[in-house]
Amino acid sequence: MSDMTAPDLTWRAWLLTDAPTSRRHAQLASFYQGWLSLRSNTMAMFGLGILIFLLLVALFAPFIAPYDPFVQSLGNRLQPMGAEGHLLGTDSLGRDILSRLIYGSRITLYIVALVALIAPVAGLLVGTVAGYAGGWTDTILMRITDIFLAFPRLVLALAFVAALGAGIENAVLAISLTAWPPYARIARAETLTIRSSDYISAIRLQGAGALRIITKHIWPLCISSLIVRVTLDMAGIILAAAGLGFLGLGAQPPSPEWGAMISEGRRFILDHWWVATVPGLAIFTVSLAFNLLGDGLRDVLDPKDGGQ
Amino acid sequence: MSLLEVENLWVRFPTRQGVFDAVRGVSFTLDRERLGIVGESGSGKSMTGRAILRLIRKPGIVEADYIKLEGQNLLELTEPQMREVRGQRISMVMQDPKFSLNPVMTVGDQIMEAYLLHNNTSKAQARAKSIAMLEAVSIRDPERVMRAYPHEVSGGMGQRIMIAMMLIPDPQILIADEPTSALDVSVQRQVLDIMDGLVKERGMGLIFISHDLNLVSEFCDRVLIMYAGRIVEVCDADKLHQAQHPYTRGLLNSLPRLDQPRKHLEVLKRDDTWADAASVRGGQ
């Protein structure tokens, strides 16, 4: 199938058409419409801007960072912000805080990406299967979900890390294990309303099986609300990772994980406030960015008024 | 002077593809009569009703030379003043009573609240008045209905309750937007009869918005036919079946009729000139 674009048509007109000419065209057009409505949301674009900036920083960390984040210089320790050569000062071992922050963004993104891959997918699976199957399957799956939900998140994560051992991967695993139940609940609630809709009845009357209905018809509608929820939860995930780092159960020193940096800086918080505050501000900014983006995405992706 | 005069009413919605005009320069007057507005979905009939009460949601814009209620231009009122007008002087009944009633309050509490909001009286008196109101809309067992929650009453009953609530402040104009399309035919008649009686008894003006030509021709005095945001024809309701405009004729002919069986129904052929022609004035 070829794209039958008339030469005098601009890209914009082609993307905004009401009569797409191929499968790809239809997808691109609907994607572009979504992008346009996201773009009109200033706060969401602000959030997206921060996140793209973070991504670039993480990508080019070795080129941007003025110092090696691990090299200590005890003679130069606890320099204040704006000190010569150290824009954000140095920490208790004389390491440049800016460089550590820049390298730390890699760890933060790594944690966020892994959790964002594991938790919603697990939740989606459990929730849609429970919601569509109903009966015993539903009861059993949802009671398991309830058990996970009943524990405070950090306490459960602590227990997992204690059992698995400290380290970033285990921290990610622990956070994911505590983060999936809310997604399962959302997915189940969505599935329950979708399941009784006419278009699901219609495809059932064509002889479609449960697997096809769940993966091809229910998932696409659940995913958008999950994406929104994930971006809104990102702040919490970063904070949980930082919390584990702070408690010494996440990233291990000398790793420049932001939570671990706060943990190190807390000993000097009264005399040398910037050591703990700067990574704190970084966590705050990124969390805020995710929240703003999530809010904007909700307006674009919410299936209840999707495409209107 | 007419009860309501609308002159050159426009309702616009800015969209990504430019401004969409839902209502385009509509003018009409309303006296103490039953005025029907008919048209298909998207003809702007509901928007016209809402625009009179300035109930168009943002980013929609209402523009008009004037919308005069007994000589007072509603467009010049402030929002708090407008709130006084809504309910007190012009009431509106929507299509589905399920969405208009508060699901967690009993019907009685809601009617009494509406009554107390407009009248400074005791609860006992409000209760007596509410029961009288329910009786006025032919509810046989008002005491029981007062205690019921909205989900416990049927659609027809719910719509009668809504009408009762709307009539409590004794408005001069009632705007009914498809008040019976969610109801079964037999219940439809009852609700219409009740509205008819109340309008006549109180000397109110009624704007009856509907897609159902037969219903409107039977129930109203005068009918405005709307197409693409404009009025294409105005006629006396009992002469609707002799309407001249091809659009009105097309609508009437596309209805299946029990007394005239045929294999294929007549299909309305739309003409672009209908949308471009100037709006017909719906008034004297």
Next chain:
Amino acid sequence: MTALGIDNLNVWFGTDRDRVDAVKAARFDVAIGESFGLVGESGSGKSTILRAITGLAPTWSGGITVEGKALQGAKRDREFYKTVQMVFQDPYASLHPRHTVDQVLSETLHLHGMADIDARVERLLHDVGLGKRFRFRYPHQLSGGQRQRVAIARALAGEPDILLLDEPTSALDVSVQAEILNLLTDLREEHKLTYLMVSHDLPVIGHMCDRLAVMKDGEIVEIMQSDDLRNNTAKHAYSQSLLAASVVG
């Protein structure tokens, strides 16, 4: 042979004290090639009969036969789906909001094991009076009438013999209703279809159907010819009152 046989059909929802009997002892036959109507007010159980036939209402007793084959419970085999298809009431709810017309029809054809899907999609669109340019649109880019045409195309994709029509035009404007009813008339002739149509609108049923059953509170009160409707010779008091309420004054 009858296309559809309904014998002493009971359908209920809930159990014990919450049990609601939606259909009580319904009995009628639809001959092959016939168009049969079910008329009644909301809650009369007319749509429930369709849902019981298709297995969407699993709790029923009595007999349902499709082209001589008796159905059991809620499970339906592939052959059933190739014989019986349904068009739903609300075209705004019966199409997946994230699937293009092309996806809807291709998937349906794939499920029915059809080859040559690309050509068939175009033919289906042509059959229901939609051009090629509608093929890759999402439901929100279509009007109500166009959506209902897509829903009808989907129902026709498996080349069924029997179409169950659940108030197919009640959500549409009268001018669009005329178009859809005409389309259904033509399709019935072209594809030799049997219709079982549910509606609350007597003139629509009178126009579309040869025979009809009037339902009230889950029971069929009268089965009559459409001509009885036109000549006003309905026997049951309830049918007469329905008729009186629908005839233009």
